[in-house]
Amino acid sequence: MFLRRFLPDRFTCALIVTVLLASLLPCRGTAASVFNVLTDLAIALLFFLHGAKLSREAVVAGMTHWRLHLTVLGSTFVLFPLLGLLLRPLLQPLVTPALYLGVLFLCTLPSTVQSSIAFTSMARGNVPAAICSASASSLLGIFITPLLVGVMLESHGQSGLNWGSIGAIVLQLLVPFVAGQVAQRWIGRWVQRNRSVLSYVDQGSILLVVYTAFSAAVLQGLWKQIPLPVLGGLLVVNAVLLAIALLMTRYGSRALGFDREDEITIVFCGSKKSLASGVPMAKVLFAGHPLGTIVLPIMLFHQIQLMTCAVLARRYAARPVELRCDGVGEGAI
Template identity: 80%
Template sequence: MRRFLPDGFTLSLIATVLLASVLPCRGAAAQAFEVLTDIAIALLFFLHGAKLSREAVVAGMTNWRLHLTVLASTFVLFPLLGLLLKPVLSPLVSPDLYLGILFLCTLPSTVQSSIAFTSIARGNVPAAIVSASASSLLGIFITPLLVGLVIAGSGQGAMSWHAIGAIVVQLFIPFVAGQVAQRWIGGWVRRHATLLTFVDRGSILLVVYTAFSAAVLQGLWHQLPLPVLAGLVAVNAVLLALALLATRYGARALGFGTEDEITIVFCGSKKSLASGVPMAKVLFAGHPLGLIVLPIMLFHQVQLMTCAVLARRYALRRTA
């Protein structure tokens, strides 16, 4: 039963939402948290830039068909599903939650869990490292562009140039600075991976706390009845199921072996909470951020539980 239970970080997210519901920050405290959150996000992308080895990426580029398949699933298949399923999805959730679902569909893949599940399932781990890292890196550029295209295509408005500029200042410049500094601090950052994990999760919890504090003060829980929340869970389950089926049978149709199929399934069906929450804060300034990030928070837990079961099934089949 442990595989169906929330992990420690998910429990931290739940605790943060509960804290924001009981003790929302406001006034000067809210402004201080906003500044602290901006600093944490910039530090997060700086450390990611310092950690990502250019040599490792170049060395793994040889399996280009696999990487293109993963990127196509992440940045083409998911956005198309979000748009094409609008007649089915939008009646189940509110307009702001549907906007959050569209944002979820534009996000890059996870890194840590994609690699971990590929390893458990006995897939192509080196390819998973390259694909997941490339997805995370390219997401800095592709996700803001996709958000603008997908939101405009869904009739939800358009993304402002201010939001694009904020992405450059808060995410891209720190990442490039980290890449430049990699020759001096890259080894130290990789040896102290717990520091990156702390900043990674800490920045997410800060964004979630400030976002849900503002949402609670605006009457979030009055706008989110239980049937709508249940509908959101159902929408996440449908999106994940379609992505898993498409990556699995798509990989087979394209002639990939079992190891590569496993990598495509676990890298191509995931969405990154670590990238999504900080990006949402930058891209959706002025929107009800709590409702925007709620879909990715729920999707995070659904994908962990589902992929844990699927990885073990792959591993058992490969050892049989």
């Protein structure tokens, strides 16, 4: 049972198989063009279904907790980018410059939605606030991430923001999401009853992007450029970033006077980075770059954060039920 906590889940196994498939049988030519079109359609469908699924009532219920939301957004869009820049002299020597560009991109991404909410619920945290914070992070990331990427690229010695990228991201991600919100009154209940459909679209779109990205990277000699010691260095870089984020969100929330339920929400929403948003954004923002090196840090960070947060959620959930002044236990609501 102890070892099972650290075993990769089915989606991680699927990612590994996809990378192996792209390494052995990369798509090229006409097949690559077809996969690119399929990927764009799958991503649009993904954000449409997310829009149809997101409960407006839950978001409104959590919106009043503005201090918590600002803390989560500060961790996601301020703390992480600063860590990526400030720690670069220490961390970049562990990887290649191209991979560290992917690490910087990782630092600009919004928080996850599903896993942040799931871990908050498992740990008996403030679930309505988690729904609001994670959702707001995902939506604001459509605008904030491209701006941060422009700043990061300039600090990395490359050309800055291409403003057309924001328009492309809005068209590909935000427009389908808004359409899903509009269609929620007709299909919202069906989407809620068939969450597995959203899960398949979510994972399928990521796998499609990963396959096309790694196919192109393999054809450009990706694995010749990334030896095993560099992969090990990338694991260390990701682990350091996650560890600092977890420590700062945990003890920072306590210093700011948040209670334990809010601390849990801040820890799980403020320390995560979204693979579901990051992969399609990378496809738009880094057109012309070797996407394999941009996506690889996100994929590794995704698995590390899931394994680490699963352990943390169990530890939080095992804490004794605390009685509030009204006599109701915090775990009973």
